[in-house]
Amino acid sequence: MLTRRIIPCLDVKDGRVVKGVKFEELRDAGDPVEQARAYGAAGADELCFLDISASLESRGTLLALVERVARELAIPFAVGGGVRSAGDAETLLRAGADKVSLNTAALADPALITAVARLAGSQSAMIAIDAKARGPGWEVRSHGGTRGTGRDLIDWAREAVDRGAGEILLTSMDHDGVKRGFALEMLRAVTAAVPVPVIASGGAGEAGHFADAFEAGAAAALAASVFHFGTLGISSVKEACAARGFPMRWPV
Numbered sequence: 001m002l003t004r005r006i007i008p009c010l011d012v013k014d015g016r017v018v019k020g021v022k023f024e025e026l027r028d029a030g031d032p033v034e035q036a037r038a039y040g041a042a043g044a045d046e047l048c049f050l051d052i053s054a055s056l057e058s059r060g061t062l063l064a065l066v067e068r069v070a071r072e073l074a075i076p077f078a079v080g081g082g083v084r085s086a087g088d089a090e091t092l093l094r095a096g097a098d099k100v101s102l103n104t105a106a107l108a109d110p111a112l113i114t115a116v117a118r119l120a121g122s123q124s125a126m127i128a129i130d131a132k133a134r135g136p137g138w139e140v141r142s143h144g145g146t147r148g149t150g151r152d153l154i155d156w157a158r159e160a161v162d163r164g165a166g167e168i169l170l171t172s173m174d175h176d177g178v179k180r181g182f183a184l185e186m187l188r189a190v191t192a193a194v195p196v197p198v199i200a201s202g203g204a205g206e207a208g209h210f211a212d213a214f215e216a217g218a219a220a221a222l223a224a225s226v227f228h229f230g231t232l233g234i235s236s237v238k239e240a241c242a243a244r245g246f247p248m249r250w251p252v
Contacts, residue, residue, distance in 0.1 A: 003247045005045035005220035006210065006237055007199060008227045010035055012051050012081070015065060017228060030228060032065060037072040039227070042234040043251040047073060048169070048222060050101065050128070051081025063095055070096020078169075080128055086115035093120060101169060103128040104142040107149055107156075110163050117164030122196075127160040128169040129153065131186065138186055145173050153186070154193050161194045168194065169222065172202040177225060179205025184216045191217030207232060207240035214246050 010017045010032050017030045032049065039047055049069060051062055066079055079092050080101025089100040106112050106127060117125040130145045131138040131153045138153035157168055170190055172183030182203045191198045197219035204210060204223035213221040226232040238248040 002219065003249055004214050004218075004241060005199075005249070006234055006241075007046045007048055007220050007222040008035075008039045008044050008234070009048040009050060009201070009222050009224045010069075011224055012049060012062065012065070015062065033068050033072060035228070036069045039234070040073050040075055043238070043249075044075060044234050045220070045249055046076040046078065048078045048101070049080070049097075051079075063091065066092060066097065067095045078126055080126070080169075083116075084112075086112065086119060089116045089124075090119055093124065099124050099126045099167070101126045101128045102165075103130065104144075106160065107140065107142050107151070110159060113160055113163040113165050117166065122164050122166030125165050126167045126169055127157075127165040128171065129157060129160075130171045130173055132173040133186075137189075141173060154189060157190050157194050161196050165196065167197045167199065167219075169199045169201055175203030176201075178203055179226065179231075181205065181209045182213045182216070182218075182221070184212060187213060187216040187218055205231075207237045208244075210237050211241045211244040211246060214241060214244075 012032055017032050017035055036047055070077055076098040078099035078101050079097040083089055083100055083102055084105045092100050100116055113125055130141045132141055140149045140151040140153055140156050142149050172186055175183045180203060182200045187200050199220040199222050200213035200218040201222040204226050210221040242248050
């Protein structure tokens with residue numbers, strides 16, 4: 001059985017880590033560089049940095065901040081927000097990112113996924129999908145979750161992988177920040193539809209929720225507020241998952 005990953009996420013706005021509920025009511029959660037340093041020391045398997053207002057503000061990612069965070073880390077580092085071209089992605093990779101997360105721009109121009117995958121391989125091209133329940137399925141949202149696209153989640157996930165995405169970061173807008181658990185039905189549907197790793201995001205409230213996500217097919221589980229505000233620790237989550245039979249990586 002493959003080792004599962006626990007990934008803290010730094011949602012960054014105006015240079016600060018923030019967290020809200022269902023993408024709204026954001027509150028300050030600290031300095032990104034300090035948070036990165038702490039999570040690396042705590043045994044996080046990876047770190048995700050998402051500049052959540054870049055697309056809405058039609059600007060690039062906060063490059064200087066990305067460089068500062070990368071210098072603090074010895075674990076894989078994914079960066080997203082405001083990536084509109086292969087050139088933007090290359091700049092982030094050179095700044096220290098191991099993976100580039102694409103969302104709004106990839107929806108507008110799916111060929112961007114292929115272009116980014118060609119830079120350093122499919123493993124460097126992550127597709128972030130924000131989805132909301134609609135009818136019997138889920139609709140993909142863009143621009144930080146503020147705009148509907150009319151696109152079906154499963155169709156978009158399959159297309160993204162066909163175009164070269166090596167990983168999917170799947171966020172349930174309905175579950176985000178609610179702390180009642182990940183959207184397991186949605187997670188099962190996506191993991192059954194694509195052959196690449198899927199990261200579960202949105203809804204973690206207790207350690208058992210991470211193991212639930214792994215049982216539903218996730219290769220990794222991502223959370224923000226429960227880690228940022230001290231509700232859960234990385235080690236306690238890993239211990240709970242290991243107790244449920246999932247192999248975990250432990251700090252050396």
